[in-house]
Amino acid sequence: xxxxxxxxxxxxxxxxxxxxxxxxxxxxxxxxxxxxxxxxxxxxxxxxxxxxxxxxxxxxxxxxxxxxxxxxxxxxxxxxxxxxxxxxxxxxxxxxxxxxxxxxxxxxxxxxxxxxxxxxxxxxxxxxxxxxxxxxxxxxxxxxxxxxxxxxxxxxxxxxxxxxxxxxxxxxxxxxxxxxxxxxxxxxxxxxxxxxxxxxxxxxxxxxxxxxxxxxxxxxxxxxxxxxxxxxxxxxxxxxxxxxxxxxxxxxxxxxxxxxxxxxxxxxxxxxxxxxxxxxxxxxxxxxxxxxxxxxxxxxxxxxxxxxxxxxxxxxxxxxxxxxxxxxxxxxxxxxxxxxxxxxxxxxxxxxxxxxxxxxxxxxxxxxxxxxxxxxxxxxxxxxx
Amino acid sequence: xxxxxxxxxxxxxxxxxxxxxxxxxxxxxxxxxxxxxxxxxxxxxxxxxxxxxxxxxxxxxxxxxxxxxxxxxxxxxxxxxxxxxxxxxxxxxxxxxxxxxxxxxxxxxxxxxxxxxxxxxxxxxxxxxxxxxxxxxxxxxxxxxxxxxxxxxxxxxxxxxxxxxxxxxxxxxxxxxxxxxxxxxxxxxxxxxxxxxxxxxxxxxxxxxxxxxxxxxxxxxxxxxxxxxxxxxxxxxxxxxxxxxxxxxxxxxxxxxxxxxxxxxxxxxxxxxxxxxxxxxxxxxxxxxxxxxxxxxxxxxxxxxxxxxxxxxxxxxxxxxxxxxxxxxxxxxxxxxxxxxxxxxxxxxxxxxxxxxxxxxxxxxxxxxxxxxxxxxxxxxxxxxxxxxxxxxxxxxxxxxxxxxxxxxxxxxxxxxxxxxxxxxxxxxxxxxxxxxxxxxxxxxxxxxxxxxxxxxxxxxxxxxxxxxxxxxxxxxxxxxx
Ligand SMILES: Cc1cc2nc3c(=O)[nH]c(=O)nc-3n(C[C@H](O)[C@H](O)[C@H](O)COP(=O)(O)OP(=O)(O)OC[C@H]3O[C@@H](n4cnc5c(N)ncnc54)[C@H](O)[C@@H]3O)c2cc1C
Numbered sequence: 001x002x003x004x005x006x007x008x009x010x011x012x013x014x015x016x017x018x019x020x021x022x023x024x025x026x027x028x029x030x031x032x033x034x035x036x037x038x039x040x041x042x043x044x045x046x047x048x049x050x051x052x053x054x055x056x057x058x059x060x061x062x063x064x065x066x067x068x069x070x071x072x073x074x075x076x077x078x079x080x081x082x083x084x085x086x087x088x089x090x091x092x093x094x095x096x097x098x099x100x101x102x103x104x105x106x107x108x109x110x111x112x113x114x115x116x117x118x119x120x121x122x123x124x125x126x127x128x129x130x131x132x133x134x135x136x137x138x139x140x141x142x143x144x145x146x147x148x149x150x151x152x153x154x155x156x157x158x159x160x161x162x163x164x165x166x167x168x169x170x171x172x173x174x175x176x177x178x179x180x181x182x183x184x185x186x187x188x189x190x191x192x193x194x195x196x197x198x199x200x201x202x203x204x205x206x207x208x209x210x211x212x213x214x215x216x217x218x219x220x221x222x223x224x225x226x227x228x229x230x231x232x233x234x235x236x237x238x239x240x241x242x243x244x245x246x247x248x249x250x251x252x253x254x255x256x257x258x259x260x261x262x263x264x265x266x267x268x269x270x271x272x273x274x275x276x277x278x279x280x281x282x283x284x285x286x287x288x289x290x291x292x293x294x295x296x297x298x299x300x301x302x303x304x305x306x307x308x309x310x311x312x313x314x315x316x317x318x319x320x321x322x323x324x325x326x327x328x329x330x331x332x333x334x335x336x337x338x339x340x341x342x343x344x345x346x347x348x349x350x351x352x353x354x355x356x357x358x359x360x361x362x363x364x365x366x367x368x369x370x371x372x373x374x375x376x377x378x379x380x381x382x383x384x385x
Numbered sequence: 386x387x388x389x390x391x392x393x394x395x396x397x398x399x400x401x402x403x404x405x406x407x408x409x410x411x412x413x414x415x416x417x418x419x420x421x422x423x424x425x426x427x428x429x430x431x432x433x434x435x436x437x438x439x440x441x442x443x444x445x446x447x448x449x450x451x452x453x454x455x456x457x458x459x460x461x462x463x464x465x466x467x468x469x470x471x472x473x474x475x476x477x478x479x480x481x482x483x484x485x486x487x488x489x490x491x492x493x494x495x496x497x498x499x500x501x502x503x504x505x506x507x508x509x510x511x512x513x514x515x516x517x518x519x520x521x522x523x524x525x526x527x528x529x530x531x532x533x534x535x536x537x538x539x540x541x542x543x544x545x546x547x548x549x550x551x552x553x554x555x556x557x558x559x560x561x562x563x564x565x566x567x568x569x570x571x572x573x574x575x576x577x578x579x580x581x582x583x584x585x586x587x588x589x590x591x592x593x594x595x596x597x598x599x600x601x602x603x604x605x606x607x608x609x610x611x612x613x614x615x616x617x618x619x620x621x622x623x624x625x626x627x628x629x630x631x632x633x634x635x636x637x638x639x640x641x642x643x644x645x646x647x648x649x650x651x652x653x654x655x656x657x658x659x660x661x662x663x664x665x666x667x668x669x670x671x672x673x674x675x676x677x678x679x680x681x682x683x684x685x686x687x688x689x690x691x692x693x694x695x696x697x698x699x700x701x702x703x704x705x706x707x708x709x710x711x712x713x714x715x716x717x718x719x720x721x722x723x724x725x726x727x728x729x730x731x732x733x734x735x736x737x738x739x740x741x742x743x744x745x746x747x748x749x750x751x752x753x754x755x756x757x758x759x760x761x762x763x764x765x766x767x768x769x770x771x772x773x774x775x776x777x778x779x780x781x782x783x784x785x786x787x788x789x790x791x792x793x794x795x796x797x798x799x800x801x802x803x804x805x806x807x808x809x810x811x812x813x814x815x816x817x818x819x820x821x822x823x824x825x826x827x828x829x830x831x832x833x834x835x836x837x838x839x840x841x842x843x844x845x846x847x848x849x850x851x852x853x854x855x856x857x858x859x860x861x862x863x864x865x866x867x
Contacts, residue, residue, distance in 0.1 A: 143813075
């Protein structure tokens with residue numbers, strides 16, 4: 001049976017929709033624009049799909065304070081256009097879905113999806129100052145504030161960040177903005193030896209260059225490191241980054257000023273329309289081992305070299321290889337999360353890695369307090385939460 | 386009760402060793418207050434475990450006895466967060482001060498909670514540093530920093546404690562140990578724990594991210610006729626897209642007090658001083674400094690000084706950091722407030738503070754993190770004057786309300802503790818407080834961890850809802866975990 005779709009345009013309506021579903025024992029699938037619709041486990045078949053797309057107002061942009069308040073359904077691209085007109089940005093750049101759907105602010109926060117800017121500005125949760133949510137009993141609650149510094153109360157914004165909609169609906173967020181620089185240069189270097197890439201990444205990560213992004217890429221043709229600088233002296237800093245790359249043994253070192261296509265390519269390679277993508281988190285020094293694991297599954301890789309996040313992507317023909325091999329080949333302590341996947345894969349492979357017992361038990365207690373009836377996205381999260 | 390008390394004490398002694406358990410009132414006196422001295426309460430007993438396992442045993446002993454407990458780091462907190470409870474145990478973490486590992490290639494350090502903030506930066510120097518730097522950094526503990534989500538002068542550019550925590554080992558109220566890792570799948574319980582003021586458990590091991598030390602630093606000291614023109618300079622700097630490492634402001638009264646303390650040559654005729662520090666890549670600092678001086682001049686700076694040496698830079702900062710203590714030279718006592726306003730409303734709120742001060746007939750000095758809009762008004766009073774202490778406290782409360790009215794916060798870095806509990810409803814409604822309580826109950830349904838802190842009124846946790854239902858795939862044994 002197809003789920004009924006609701007698209008509340010007010011916070012009160014959204015909260016009431018949730019409360020009604022709870023009273024009727026229905027399962028609600030919470031969605032933004034649907035750019036990551038299938039991420040997480042399949043979960044229980046939803047009775048209702050609640051989309052935040054009508055909550056699409058940029059409520060405030062306080063350019064002098066470098067802050068904004070956005071409703072959850074605002075597409076990232078729309079927010080960026082508004083901020084750019086004041087020379088500012090929200091430092092988030094996750095890719096659109098393979099079919100070009102632009103993610104919403106709420107969806108980005110709920111999944112914790114990132115792009116290359118993760119290197120300098122952190123995960124989405126680092127940029128959220130406050131949050132407004134609807135809980136399954138119809139409560140509307142907020143936490144945090146609108147100022148860039150605030151320690152009053154518990155940090156529920158972080159709790160909801162990456163919660164995959166299992167605690168309630170994110171209705172609005174207050175975010176911190178950053179200056180947008182139009183001068184940008186990227187230092188680029190190549191190597192067919194994964195350990196040279198790792199060494200280069202470590203050297204760049206330790207250099208006081210304040211890079212905006214430090215990415216790695218690996219495919220059949222070999223590997224690359226990309227380091228981006230912005231700001232008044234971007235060119236000089238990028239030149240220094242380039243000489244560090246050369247000094248670490250990378251070849252074909254170049255300095256690029258028209259670099260936007262290069263970075264768009266890094267972002268696009270985090271998604272797959274028909275194949276599968278697994279995000280691997282590990283120590284930055286494990287990059288060599290992660291690349292080796294990706295190769296054994298016939299995968300390509302892009303990632304944030306200094307953060308230790310890699311996206312391993314395989315074509316449809318190699319999906320079974322990925323399922324059967326990747327986990328075993330990864331270095332100890334690495335965490336693998338299945339993101340995009342073709343039909344059926346997530347029914348034979350838990351998209352979530354295992355969580356140690358006590359942490360999982362605690363997570364269940366959190367779920368039980370916020371959504372005791374199990375209304376919100378039941379079953380899509382870790383351990384069947 | 387006294388039999389129970391004996392049983393509890395002997396379990397704590399078993400856990401920590403007899404010499405590390407204090408029960409005598411002269412021993413307990415040290416622990417009656419944290420940095421906020423006007424709250425005083427001795428605990429029933431203080432235990433000083435030396436390892437994480439000993440902490441776990443102490444917490445488990447309290448759980449089994451149904452006795453509340455409070456964790457204490459260095460006791461420098463300024464909101465009464467580490468204030469003991471009279472019928473409870475104080476768990477003091479100062480003996481857990483090992484640096485467990487330093488791994489600069491992964492930009493990561495693992496420490497025990499009693500390690501001081503400054504020791505972390507020292508352990509990764511000179512190539513790296515740990516940015517959140519509370520003024521109390523020489524003594525305050527990393528565990529306390531985690532619990533308070535502490536900040537410092539460099540937050541505007543570098544962020545707060547929460548932005549640097551990679552992993553925690555936590556002892557929960559029932560004595561379970563859990564590891565919370567930044568990258569583990571599941572809820573960001575690590576993020577929820579940071580800033581929870583000791584109410585969700587005890588952190589016994591802490592992994593932190595460190596970053597490369599900036600290769601250049603340029604420190605500018607600028608004097609202005611008044612805080613309004615200094616505020617204009619801050620606005621111009623931020624509007625120009627600059628992100629200095631620190632932007633600190635001092636008003637006339639705090640300049641006078643601090644100058645008396647250090648004799649740094651601060652201009653006594655100035656109405657405000659700004660300390661702006663640029664740090665980062667060499668070339669950015671140099672070109673930034675030119676822009677910065679131009680912006681300060683056009684905002685009406687009377688005088689600009691650029692530190693020419695490390696010694697000059699240290700003196701500028703020492704004078705700024707002396708401002709709190711130096712207040713003692715011009716007032717017998719003072720009350721430190723901690724409020725936040727949107728930066729663009731600084732001037733308006735400073736004016737309001739002036740009005741309030743004259744209305745109350747008290748002096749208020751302002752030293753603050755101007756980039757963040759984090760005010761630290763020092764309300765001066767003389768407790769020898771009948772009723773003045775109470776008036777000062779009331780004025781401090783009015784200042785906080787002015788911050789909230791301007792869209793700000795009741796605390797930027799010192800936390801709620803016991804001191805700010807009563808102001809929580811100024812920022813949060815009943816539904817919001819209820820949501821906070823849900824988190825607290827998930828961690829500590831028994832209400833034993835630091836009871837009476839953070840929430841405006843004591844609350845109990847309802848029954849823990851029914852057991853978790855297994856995922857159908859899990860039950861069928863179908864899902865493989867990869
Ligand atoms: C002169 C002075 C200047 C200061 N400047 C700043 C500043 O610039 N910025 C700033 O943010 N703060 C500042 N503070 C406040 C204070 O130093 C910080 O809040 C600091 O983080 C407290 O650390 P502590 O070890 O002293 O913690 P304590 O005061 O001992 O405890 C603080 C809270 O943390 C909890 N706690 C302690 N250890 C643990 C643990 N291991 N696990 C769980 N909970 C724990 C306690 O229960 C309590 O609630 C200043 C204080 C003073 C006295």
